[in-house]
Amino acid sequence: MRITPVIALLLSISVMSPRAQEPKPSAAPTAGFVLVIHGGAGLMAKDEFTPDREKASRATMEAALLAGHGVLARGGTSVDAVITAIRILEDSPLFNAGRGSALTAEGTVEMDASLMDGASHRAGAVAGVKHVKNPIELARLVMDKTPHVMLAGEGAEALAKQHNLALMPPEYFVTELRRLQLERVQRQEKARKEKQEKSQHGGVESIGTVGAVALDKHGNLAAGTSTGGMVNKRFGRIGDSPVIGAGTYAHNHTCAVSGTGHGEYYLRGVLAYDIAAKMDYQGWSLTNAATDVVMRKLSEAGGMGGVIALDSKGNVAMPFNTQGMYRGVIRADGKPWTAIRKE
Numbered sequence: 001m002r003i004t005p006v007i008a009l010l011l012s013i014s015v016m017s018p019r020a021q022e023p024k025p026s027a028a029p030t031a032g033f034v035l036v037i038h039g040g041a042g043l044m045a046k047d048e049f050t051p052d053r054e055k056a057s058r059a060t061m062e063a064a065l066l067a068g069h070g071v072l073a074r075g076g077t078s079v080d081a082v083i084t085a086i087r088i089l090e091d092s093p094l095f096n097a098g099r100g101s102a103l104t105a106e107g108t109v110e111m112d113a114s115l116m117d118g119a120s121h122r123a124g125a126v127a128g129v130k131h132v133k134n135p136i137e138l139a140r141l142v143m144d145k146t147p148h149v150m151l152a153g154e155g156a157e158a159l160a161k162q163h164n165l166a167l168m169p170p171e172y173f174v175t176e177l178r179r180l181q182l183e184r185v186q187r188q189e190k191a192r193k194e195k196q197e198k199s200q201h202g203g204v205e206s207i208g209t210v211g212a213v214a215l216d217k218h219g220n221l222a223a224g225t226s227t228g229g230m231v232n233k234r235f236g237r238i239g240d241s242p243v244i245g246a247g248t249y250a251h252n253h254t255c256a257v258s259g260t261g262h263g264e265y266y267l268r269g270v271l272a273y274d275i276a277a278k279m280d281y282q283g284w285s286l287t288n289a290a291t292d293v294v295m296r297k298l299s300e301a302g303g304m305g306g307v308i309a310l311d312s313k314g315n316v317a318m319p320f321n322t323q324g325m326y327r328g329v330i331r332a333d334g335k336p337w338t339a340i341r342k343e
């Protein structure tokens, strides 16, 4: 068929339509920059969430926000800010990531993490790692040093060794608090089974997963998530946190998202990507898209959790359908804001 000038024009218009366009490698520079973090969503068991623990958790979140702010203020990338903030939360025994990860039914630690760069749309993820001090750094190595998106278990740890990432013995990750939590959840599960009630495994006790989303001075978005997963999980279980589109997603064209909650629901609903898709295909605002996905879609499916979401204009949404979600925001003014319960 001969392509007439009219057909050529129509073709070029359809190719240029905004919906079909990939994001520009770097969005327009913005004066402002933003970092948003979470430290997990769920029910706060009274014996576990003491005022002292809340205070210490908020102080750690503030430290993470300030460190990430430092990176962004110096003109660093959103990817670096996300990793800097998450590393601090992974090193704290208070959160369910890195040291202090939730335990499997066997009392062991298996960690998942992922990272996505909204400018290049590259991503890296690791699943089921047992010795890597900072799984988020290993996710970056997968993104930067391999042609793959996700590595699991031994192969992931081999990459960590190859690049001299810090490795720790299993005892480093296991805290007394997580041991007690596992015992409590196993007792509750047993009681439920005896009463033949439907299992609510993990929906409430998994609080502490960490995540961060950032917008840098160059206008680029990034997202990352790191977790020990659900307490009392089967060994080998992989949640949503390392799955791009489920627990983590970033695209300059729409938004950056990190989720926390009952991962199976995030996996089945592809929730992080769903927020971006609503913005992309339907032109929804960040707040409407994130609120609809968490408060309607996740809730209707029977799942518990929340997300932090950020768009390229610096709008922030942090919906959750649980009792609380550890969360914090810092903008260019450098004043960290944190919250735990609904406020």
Ligand code: ASP
Residues within 6 Å of the ligand: 040, 041, 096, 206, 207, 208, 209, 227, 228, 229, 230, 238, 239, 240, 241, 247, 259, 260, 261, 262, 263, 264
């Ligand atoms: N989403 C995580 C998982 O399912 C747990 C959490 O966020 O608390 O592994």
